[in-house]
Amino acid sequence: xxxxxxxxxxxxxxxxxxxVPPQPVQARATRGRSLCYPAPSPTExxxxxxxxxxxxxxxxxxxxxxxxxxxxxxxxxxxGFNRPSKANQAAFDRAIADVTHAAHHLLGDLxxxxxxRDRAVEAAKAKARSAERFAKAxx
Numbered sequence: 001x002x003x004x005x006x007x008x009x010x011x012x013x014x015x016x017x018x019x020v021p022p023q024p025v026q027a028r029a030t031r032g033r034s035l036c037y038p039a040p041s042p043t044e045x046x047x048x049x050x051x052x053x054x055x056x057x058x059x060x061x062x063x064x065x066x067x068x069x070x071x072x073x074x075x076x077x078x079x080g081f082n083r084p085s086k087a088n089q090a091a092f093d094r095a096i097a098d099v100t101h102a103a104h105h106l107l108g109d110l111x112x113x114x115x116x117r118d119r120a121v122e123a124a125k126a127k128a129r130s131a132e133r134f135a136k137a138x139x
Contacts, residue, residue, distance in 0.1 A: 056107055059116035067107070071099035 055062035055070060075095045076082055084092040 057112045067103045
């Protein structure tokens with residue numbers, strides 16, 4: 001009892017012809033940027049959302065502000081709103097603190113055999129990829 005899937009199970013039993021399986025949620029495409037879903041091809045995994053940044057294995061390591069900003073973005077994505085109502089502000093702030101704490105632990109515990117990446121080099125690569133992508137999209 002109390003299972004969140006009870007209505008779905010009921011629908012499958014009573015009217016199976018009406019059941020439509022859930023589809024991945026698509027992020028808004030803006031200014032030619034790609035969506036989080038669907039994947040570029042059936043054999044490739046879905047692309048990561050454009051606002052989620054990799055923080056692991058960089059020299060210098062990610063700062064507390066960068067980790068908190070990524071936690072804020074993650075909580076915004078999960079909750080579905082940019083700014084919570086006053087009734088939800090405490091839960092929103094608590095979620096950001098919890099995700100920030102978990103991210104600190106994750107980044108501290110990760111082990112990599114690869115040398116740390118340089119932020120400036122990675123930013124230049126991203127800028128070049130962006131220029132190439134938008135040059136192809138322009139008529």
